Amino acid sequence: MTPAAPLPPVPTRVVLVTIDGVRADDVFDPARGRGSFSCLQERSKAAGVALGGGGASCGTVKASGPSYVSLPGYLEIFTGRRGDACTSNHCPRTSEPTLLDELRGHGQSPTSIASVSSWDRLDRAVSRSTDWSFVLEGADAAAPDPSDAALTKLLAAGKRAAGFPGTSPEYRPDVHTMKVARHVLEHQRPRFLHVGLGDADELAHRGDVEGYFGALKASDAFVCDIADELARQGTPGLVVVTSDHGRYSADMRHHGAGLAGSSRAFVAAFGNVIRPSDGCASRDVTLSDIAPTLRVHLGLPPDTSARAGQPIAELLPAR
Ligand SMILES: [Zn+2]
Structure with a gap:
């Protein structure tokens, strides 16, 4: 009997959840974070980092x-490069290729790539192109397929609820973003899904501390729900959770240049494709290192730009 030819590798699917403006201490210190991230803590301890x-x-x-x-912050996450010229929330759409653009450029069908975000402006960071079906950023995002009545209905509900707690009338509250993203994951089964949650940052800016912690708790439950659905679908999968920036240590309403604590972020990941480790990064990591790590999982070649980050060793595929 001749040995069977090796099976082609089963493609890893990736869900990236960004939670805007989380203080890292609220992820790692249960007392300070009021246990908001209990599920993420438990999962990353058992099956990730x-x-x-x-x-x-x-x-x-x-x-x-x-x-x-x-x-x-989002430009750094999605391009996987440091030092973009953008220093405000008013920059034009990125001109550099993002993780989504790269997947598409390497033959991945556009309908197997999705991004669903509360903040309407996040589309400027997720792709240099506007030509996507499943980039559903903000409440005005058009239904990709009118024959998908359930998705059309979820998007319409998000539009009716638009605004609060954001500052733009096109902001879609997280609860609706979560429902849309859950539907896309379940029915579209994308190879790569990004979900951008924003209520925590918006509520913190408003000085609503209880609201901020409530948004973190809801985000935590959502991450585990999404992970359960991914596992139920049976393909190898990785869930990565991060934040675009931290918050000012002395006053959680603010963040930005010169405000200590604003640069501090976190990266948590779990799934059946990485090896659990102890939560200690072997080097200093930046947000630009996330996309290069996901490129490895998604089978993309490395980015050769001098500004590109490097894969994070603790998050690489277990072989
Ligand atoms: Zn903010």
Whole structure:
């Protein structure tokens, strides 16, 4: 009997959840974070890793800045490159290829790539192109397929609820973003899904501390729900959770250049494709290192730009 030819590798699916403006201490310190991330903590401990919690010999996780506001943070996450010229939330759409663009450029069908975000402006960071079916950023995003009545209905509900707690009339509240993303994961089964949650940051800016912690708790439950659905679908999968920036240590309403704590972020990941480790980063990590890590999982070649980040060793595929 001749040995069977090796099976072609089963493609890993990735869900990236970004939670805007989370203080890393609220992820790692149950007392300070009021246990908001209990599920993420439990999952990353059992089947992954959570980096950015400090520790004497552990590396840090940071946004590269220098402005520590959202759009530059998301640009760093999605392009996997440091030092974008963008320093505010008012920059035009990225001109650099993002993880989504790269997947599409390497033959991945556009309908197997999705991004669903509360903040309407996040589309400027997720792709240099506007030509997507399942990039559903903000409440005005058009239904990709009118024959999908359930999705059309969920998007319409998000539009009716648009605004609060955001500052733009096109902001879709997280509860609706979660429902849309859950539907897309279940029915579209994308190879790569990004979900951008924003209520925590918006409520913190409003000085609503209870609301901020409530948004974190809801985000945590959502992450585990999404992970359960991914596992139920039976393909190898990785869930990665991060934040675009931290918050000012002395006053959680604010974040930005010169406000200590604003650069501090975290990266947590779990799934059946990585090896659990102790939560200590072996080097200092930046948000630009996330996309290069996901490129490895998604089978994309490395980015050769001098500004590109490097894969995070603790999050690489277990072989
Ligand atoms: Zn903010």
